């Protein structure tokens with residue numbers, strides 16, 4: 240295990256990994272850039288390829304390539320380990336000791352992954368056999384390359400085509416059910432052999448399949464859009480337009496965002512998230528050159544989604560369905576996002592179209608709409624108007640729906656601007672709006688645990704002299720003898736112990752001191768000289784005070 244980690248660190252350059260998320264500039268022997276963990280204008284985030292570590296002097300975040308990816312992607316250590324091992328071409332040694340999941344659970348997860356992958360391959364194959372479905376996708380504006388890239392497929396309009404196929408390749412019925420691809424027929428619940436003998440049928444029948452991927456790009460679930468009924472099936476019910484995989488051990492709806500595995504790096508780079516409603520909206524946004532789009536998969540926006548997205552960017556563009564239900568859902572999402580510290584914008588699409596419609600007609604129009612998005616407050620002020628019968632009703636609606644949004648905004652300046660906007664719109668005084676706002680629930684009351692917590696700075700409380708000595712002790716260990724000579728061996732040993740928790744921080748500070756235009760020797764000499772002067776001054780004071 241430990242040797243695996245070391246091997247990965249040896250083979251992978253942390254600069255390559257971090258560089259996918261942060262634009263890094265070489266500065267001497269380290270690289271620096273704007274910290275991805277807090278908002279800043281000037282770079283205080285440093286990466287050392289030599290040591291394989293990173294450190295932010297602004298917010299204190301620091302660690303190695305493993306902790307970096309965990310924090311950025313919101314994943315856990317085992318996931319990152321697997322991901323990096325693959326990248327480095329290292330076969331992980333199976334470990335027997337402590338781990339989160341038991342070997343049985345692990346094995347079960349693996350089998351479910353196999354079921355998902357096999358199902359997606361099966362659906363992909365079936366789509367290739369259906370010219371009419373391919374035609375339909377074309378009429379929706381989906382290019383062939385997009386079909387391939389997003390691994391779209393087709394679930395035949397049969398009761399158990401997937402089940403029969405999967406079982407013929409050796410996959411177990413229980414696993415197919417557990418992965419969410421089959422339903423048991425209504426019979427007694429059982430386990431083991433009993434379950435194996437139950438009749439089961441496919442969950443997705445006669446549907447266009449959109450696979451949903453985990454962060455490493457493996458399918459873990461699917462979303463199916465209705466295309467045709469199973470022949471002879473007698474049901475008067477209009478089938479649901481979309482059905483999604485149920486929650487499984489692999490698929491947690493409140494945490495999964497459709498497209499995030501591909502959008503992640505773009506979101507980070509462009510510092511913007513586009514959240515769309517549907518599967519078509521999502522793939523067509525990407526196809527249209529908006530690769531920072533993600534979609535929910537069969538659930539409303541959750542604080543968990545926002546926590547995952549918030550690590551990548553705090554600028555959120557909410558692309559809403561223009562109908563009343565879309566606006567209602569949008570109000571909720573916008574409120575939650577504002578409370579979580581996001582800057583929320585909403586694009587206006589002409590004539591109640593959705594992003595997929597616009598992308599099909601003209602991708603440039605979609606891009607333009609996203610670029611010219613309104614602030615959430617402005618958008619809802621406009622969107623709520625048509626539904627009201629008179630100005631009094633409108634004012635009431637604004638009070639109930641828009642003021643909570645304003646109350647959720649963290650910046651007082653922005654709040655003031657919004658107050659003025661609402662006052663102008665309603666033809667009342669700023670003071671009246673402000674008074675009403677005061678009665679509105681303040682922020683953080685609705686959605687607990689999503690406030691924008693900034694990590695405390697880890698900066699140790701050190702005197703300037705201690706800091707300087709520490710930088711030399713850890714950044715340039717060859718200077719230790721000289722330091723002992725200047726300050727006494729006991730003091731140096733004590734200080735070294737005391738500063739041990741901040742060793743990495745101090746090393747980065749030394750690197751920063753060396754910078755681009757200097758050398759280790761030069762900086763060490765300068766620092767020792769200044770320490771010597773400080774010591775001399777101290778002695779001088781002691782003598783006379």
Ligand SMILES: [Zn+2]
Nearest residue numbers: 274277295298
């Ligand atoms: Zn930072």
